[in-house]
Amino acid sequence: MARTKIVLAGEGGQGVQSIAKILVEAGYEAGKQVLYIPNFGVEQRGGVSIAFCQIADETIGEPRYSKGDIIIMLSDRAIDRCERYVSENSTVVYDTSVCTVKPTCKCKRIIGIDANKIANEKLSARVFNIIILGVLLAATNVLELSDIKNAMEKALGKKFDAKPELRELNYKALEMGMDLVKEKAAL
Amino acid sequence: MVNKLIKEDTKMFLTGNEVLAYAANAAEAEFMYGYPITPQNEIMHTWCKLLPKTEAGFLQTEDEISAGFSTLGGILAGKRAFTATAGPGNVIMQDAQSMAEMMRIPFVCAVMQRGGPSTATVIYAQQETRLTCYGGNGEGFRIVYSTAGHQDLYDYMIKAFNTAWTYRFPTYVLADGYQGKMREPVMLYDPASRGIKMVPTTTALLGEGKIGIDRKSVHMRNTYNMEEELMEVLDSYQKDYDKMAEEVAEYEEYKAEDAEILIIAHGIVARSARTAVDELREKGIKAGLFRPITIRPLAVKPLRAAVSRAKQILFTESANGQLAQMVLEKLYGLTTPYSTLFKMGVGVTGDDLVEKVESMVKSPAVV
Numbered sequence A: 001m002a003r004t005k006i007v008l009a010g011e012g013g014q015g016v017q018s019i020a021k022i023l024v025e026a027g028y029e030a031g032k033q034v035l036y037i038p039n040f041g042v043e044q045r046g047g048v049s050i051a052f053c054q055i056a057d058e059t060i061g062e063p064r065y066s067k068g069d070i071i072i073m074l075s076d077r078a079i080d081r082c083e084r085y086v087s088e089n090s091t092v093v094y095d096t097s098v099c100t101v102k103p104t105c106k107c108k109r110i111i112g113i114d115a116n117k118i119a120n121e122k123l124s125a126r127v128f129n130i131i132i133l134g135v136l137l138a139a140t141n142v143l144e145l146s147d148i149k150n151a152m153e154k155a156l157g158k159k160f161d162a163k164p165e166l167r168e169l170n171y172k173a174l175e176m177g178m179d180l181v182k183e184k185a186a187l
Numbered sequence B: 001m002v003n004k005l006i007k008e009d010t011k012m013f014l015t016g017n018e019v020l021a022y023a024a025n026a027a028e029a030e031f032m033y034g035y036p037i038t039p040q041n042e043i044m045h046t047w048c049k050l051l052p053k054t055e056a057g058f059l060q061t062e063d064e065i066s067a068g069f070s071t072l073g074g075i076l077a078g079k080r081a082f083t084a085t086a087g088p089g090n091v092i093m094q095d096a097q098s099m100a101e102m103m104r105i106p107f108v109c110a111v112m113q114r115g116g117p118s119t120a121t122v123i124y125a126q127q128e129t130r131l132t133c134y135g136g137n138g139e140g141f142r143i144v145y146s147t148a149g150h151q152d153l154y155d156y157m158i159k160a161f162n163t164a165w166t167y168r169f170p171t172y173v174l175a176d177g178y179q180g181k182m183r184e185p186v187m188l189y190d191p192a193s194r195g196i197k198m199v200p201t202t203t204a205l206l207g208e209g210k211i212g213i214d215r216k217s218v219h220m221r222n223t224y225n226m227e228e229e230l231m232e233v234l235d236s237y238q239k240d241y242d243k244m245a246e247e248v249a250e251y252e253e254y255k256a257e258d259a260e261i262l263i264i265a266h267g268i269v270a271r272s273a274r275t276a277v278d279e280l281r282e283k284g285i286k287a288g289l290f291r292p293i294t295i296r297p298l299a300v301k302p303l304r305a306a307v308s309r310a311k312q313i314l315f316t317e318s319a320n321g322q323l324a325q326m327v328l329e330k331l332y333g334l335t336t337p338y339s340t341l342f343k344m345g346v347g348v349t350g351d352d353l354v355e356k357v358e359s360m361v362k363s364p365a366v367v
Helices: A016-029 A076-085 A115-122 A125-140 A145-162 A164-186 B016-026 B041-054 B064-076 B087-092 B094-103 B129-134 B150-167 B177-181 B227-248 B268-282 B300-309 B322-330 B350-362
Strands: A003-011 A033-039 A048-056 A070-073 A091-095 A109-113 B010-015 B031-034 B057-060 B081-085 B108-113 B143-146 B171-176 B183-188 B251-254 B261-264 B287-292 B294-296 B312-317 B338-342
Touching: A003 A016, A003 A076, A003 A125, A016 A033, A016 A048, A016 A125, A016 A145, A016 B010, A016 B183, A033 B177, A048 A076, A070 A076, A070 A125, A091 A125, A109 A164, A115 A125, A115 A164, A125 A145, A125 A164, A145 A164, B010 B016, B016 B041, B016 B108, B016 B150, B016 B171, B016 B177, B016 B183, B031 B041, B031 B064, B041 B057, B041 B177, B064 B081, B064 B087, B064 B094, B081 B087, B087 B094, B087 B129, B108 B150, B108 B177, B129 B143, B129 B171, B129 B294, B129 B322, B143 B150, B150 B171, B150 B183, B150 B227, B171 B177, B251 B268, B251 B300, B261 B268, B261 B300, B261 B322, B261 B350, B268 B287, B268 B312, B268 B350, B287 B300, B294 B322, B300 B322, B312 B322, B312 B350, B338 B350
Parallel strands: A003 A070, A070 A091, A091 A109, B031 B057, B031 B081, B081 B108, B108 B171, B143 B171, B261 B287, B261 B312, B312 B338
Antiparallel strands: A003 A048, A033 A048, A033 B183, B010 B183, B143 B294, B251 B287
């Protein structure tokens, strides 16, 4: 039974929950079984924000899981909070341009990416999370790029229509994110 | 009458809180009273967003004390009203909930449990199990459905209205912050399409014509002068409750028939238990699940039968044995040993349960 368990963690305000919603919406529209739980504290901003997402071919039982297949950590505090979800079979992704430490957990594969730097220098700070969505798409490999683009259209379509260059910017961010994982895989 | 939004089967991808608002509309609810508290806010947000289409009503009160009593007032005025709350809000709404028991008011409430005691977390727990079943200064004349996902939320919210309006005991949909906030696919439907007939809303106090001439007066009491007077009423309630219990008690078994280790869990934890049972069966361990759906009243006969068949029992909850306490009382006289996995205010995963059951195979429970 194919089931992909994702833990996506960052600081409140980094847009973790927004891309989790797009990801699961894409999965739902693609006919997959999906389940998403947002996890956050009482803060409006700041604090660690975690999204637990599952994409599967069959009905999903447990809503929460002990270990994820892919764990994305976007801040030092996210590393602290989420190392517990890492197993020897997990792929860990962390942002080297945000985190000051490297995750020390035992895992199958650890990928350092500099999405925040790329967003700031090459695109826009606002699409940092969309780069991460691209990373997630490439790292999970269970959904098609077109699925994600359709879900983005559903979530952001109105903004895109008002400012068509935003669509291009977001697509570019998505592709750059995917390339980040592919580059690392090629190494 | 309100406008019902779901006229044909509609598959949607929603949060549980959204599902509950749609379900209340499908159950022909006319009015919601509420006060914001995480993780149930989106029930009223959704209810309000739908108001232009449903033409139902909503009142945000100053707190949960008021939300609870306003709900009772709405029902007494002849409206099919409901409310929703969580955590500390559920605590302070108990006075109104007790009044619903005393006056046999068909009060419907969705409870989305969060961590406790007190403010604790806004996320998730099963720590309002005892409170929802037995809170207030009374005997717990309540019906509590514990749901395990979005289809349950829809099905049982509709059912809760029928149960409340049939038996006139306060009725609850007990869920949690995970179910409220998580998104998963759900099938919404018109109850009539499933052969479900909604019990009509009837007026309690108001009516046409003059009292004493055109109709009898209604005297709904919340206060009694004599001890015996009270006991007489409560004895009759208990009789009604016991009779009703046999009709409403629900449970679900999963691979429990030949289970040597039987997991007893309710709500969303029961869903993790299903995952664990499948994994354990693959490993050759005969595990099974007994899930009470009504945690008050419990389906005692099937529960005792399932426990009698098993060699060991495992109680698991995101609380420190609140359900276990209620269940153990009903297992008096049985000697099946049991073990526990309690995580206070924290989700129980399939892996947690697999590990625990494997340890029970190696060193069986003796209690």
